[in-house]
Amino acid sequence: MATAEQIKSLIRSHLSSDPERFITVALQMAAHEAGQGHGALAHDIREMVDKARQPKGAVILKFPQDMRGLVLSEEPDIPISALVIPTAIRNRVERIIHEYRQQQKLKTHGLTNRRKIMLIGPPGTGKTMTSRVLARELRLTMYTIQVDRLVTKFMGETSAKLRQIFDLIQKETGLYLFDEFDAIGGERSLDNDVGEMRRVLNSFLQFIEQDISDSVIIAVTNSPKLLDRALFRRFDDVLYYEQPTTEECKSLIQNVLGAFMASKFTWKTILKESDGLSHAEIDQSCRDAIKQAILSDKQKVEASLLGQMLNERRNACFGRRAP
Structure with missing residues (x-):
């Protein structure tokens, strides 16, 4: 016993x-x-x-009238095994998870877990997916803040909405994702800056520094050069994402195609077509190839079909390559 x-x-x-x-x-x-x-x-x-x-199901919050459409909630189910990122970044993501799960042990020693995270990198490189993985692994509802709707033309209104959001962060434990964060985190010394946006940034700096909730706060940006340097000191960790390497492209394709991958697969051409594409673009190309195979009554995706989809995605993103 x-x-x-x-x-x-x-x-x-x-x-x-x-x-x-x-x-x-x-x-x-x-x-x-x-x-x-x-x-x-x-x-x-x-x-x-x-x-x-096990999660108890989605949490339904009644947002104030002026916050509807500003905060979107979801219950992600993406496991960490689906995340194709460099080993160094994966280790840091796993450290965030480990510290969160052991936060009580850290608190007994006067320490806090990493929970204010900034993710930086080009579009489609896995930043939002990482946020969904964290929400799933930490068993937290994910709340996405639509930053483009947060910023308004009326003086004082944006800061007031920010205060409501941080009140929600304190009240309802979850993972809060500020997408396109540079819209409010821009450098205060920029020539095109206006007094109102300086006040908004100052408000955010104040709110995030004072926040002592158990929620995880994630800020995502594609343009780190636009961010005010004071922001970086307010975050516990800053992760930089890049376009996938050749090995990461191969792993991503294998993960997405899974059982649909043909037994004989010519990688040389596929990896050449994948070069320069983001994780999201490669993922979508694989899914397009799977759909095409199913609609053509085929059981497997051949390398030639995937190559065609990758080429179409490249043309759509960058325009047709010169001959």
């Missing part, structure tokens, strides 16, 4: 409303029982923990 210390620790974690610690102790008890040869009991404990960890 469980040790006396495990039982006391389980009771303490319950009385102190520390669910992560409670689950950790429960899993320790399961491992202890398994070591004692009580396999059925260990299985039952793990099964109860797994059920408790």
Whole structure:
């Protein structure tokens, strides 16, 4: 049976409303029982923990009238295994997940987990997908802030909406994604800047610095050179994304095509056609090829078909290449 210390620790974690610690102790008890040869009991404990960890379904919030359409919510289901990014970036994403799951342990030492993250890179390189993966792995509802709708022409209105958003961040724990963040995070010294946008940026700097919620805040931008340098100090981590390497292109294609990939696949031409395309463009090309194969009553996607779709995507993005 469980040790006396495990039982006391389980009771303490319950009385102190520390669910992560409670689950950790429960899993320790399961491992202890398994070591004692009580396999059925260990299985039952793990099964109860797994059920408790499952998301309880989408959270429906009633937003104020002036915030409707400004905040979009979703329950992402993209696993981290689907993320094709450099190993260094993956390790940092996994560190964010690990620190979040162990935040109570960090708090006992006066430390906080990484939860204010900036993602920088060209369009389609995996920034939004990373946000969805984090939301899924952390079992958080993802709230996307439509920054283009946040900024208005009326003096003081944008800052007021920002305050409402940070009130929501404090009230409702979740993952909050500020898309196209440079719209409000622009450098304050730019010649085309106006007083109102300086006030908006100052408000954001103040709100994010004062935020002590348990929510994860992610800012995404394609244009880091436009950002005010003061912003970088307010974020716990800054991740830079780039166009996929040859090996990443290959991994991405294999992931998306999966069972639809033909047994004999000519990679040389495919990787040449993929060069310069973003993760999102390669992903969409693969899905276009799968749809074309299905509609043509074929079971597999041949390299020639995928090459055609990649070429079409390249022409659509960059214009037809010179002969």
